Amino acid sequence: AQSVDQPDAHVTLSEGASLELRCSYSYSAAPYLFWYVQYPGQSLQFLLKYITGDTVVKGTKGFEAEFRKSNSSFNLKKSPAHWSDSAKYFCALEGGGGTGSKLSFGKGAKLTVSP
Amino acid sequence: ETAVFQTPNYHVTQVGNEVSFNCKQTLGHDTMYWYKQDSKKLLKIMFSYNNKQLIVNETVPRRFSPQSSDKAHLNLRIKSVEPEDSAVYLCASSRDRKNTLYFGAGTRLSVL
Structure with a gap:
């Protein structure tokens, strides 16, 4: 079984602060991990992914995430945050195995950055 | 850049009707998906x-059936809609499991 947990449903920051959105996962084998963002009224867009290799991955829009196998986490970070970062962020795990593809999403974290 | 196209954008219908949603991708990807996003934004x-073969079929009611004519198209039919089917249906494609999903704009279904 595989699962993704995003414990903070709502995160509020002031512009210029550092943001960190938490993501933990449960999967018995090596996971492929992703972050996607959904701006209000829009569909999901890819931010970054970890497949293998360097545990710190950089993505679009100045975001980065660190894969930590020791505590099964893949937290998303950005500094400084900008008001345009206000959106819903989804962490996702690909662990279908074989040829099956089954990307499981967390419940999402709604980020509000005030100017 | 929009490369996954969904139609219609919105659909309002009554309980018991049949609806079909279309999805086409122009990225040359081999894998396509249907996701349901509910009112709480859960996906x-x-x-x-x-490549036109069904590889994942999650536990969804039997009234839902996907249809693929070629690897660029994946449609979704709902035979007899229920109120709980009201949601946004997102189509996506990717090259393979390790790769980024590209999402369409979604089809919002309202069942009255």
Whole structure:
């Protein structure tokens, strides 16, 4: 079984602060991990992914995430945050195995950055 | 850049009707998906196709059936809609499991 947990449903920051959105996962084998963002009224867009290799991955829009196998986490970070970062962020795990593809999403974290 | 096209954008219908949603991708990807996003923005995979073959079929009611004519198209039919089917249906594609999903704009279904 595989699962993704995003414990903070709502995160509020002031512009210029550092943001960190938490993501933990449960999967018995090596996971492929992703972050996607959904701006209000829009569909999901890819931010970054970890497949293998360097545990710190950089993505679009100045975001980065660190894969930590020791505590099964893949937290998303950005500094400084900008008001345009206000959106819903989804962490996702690909662990279908074989040829099956089954990307499981967390419940999402709604980020509000005030100017 | 929009490369996954969904129609219609919105659909309002009554309980018991049949609806069909279309999805086409122009990225040359082999894998396509249908996801359901509910009113709380929770995302759940429904189906996954690789090169016209069904590879993932999550526990969804039997009234939902995917249809793929070629690897660029994946449609979704709902035979007899129920109120709980009201949601946004997102189509996506990817090259393979390790790769980025590209999402369409979604089809918002309202069942009255």
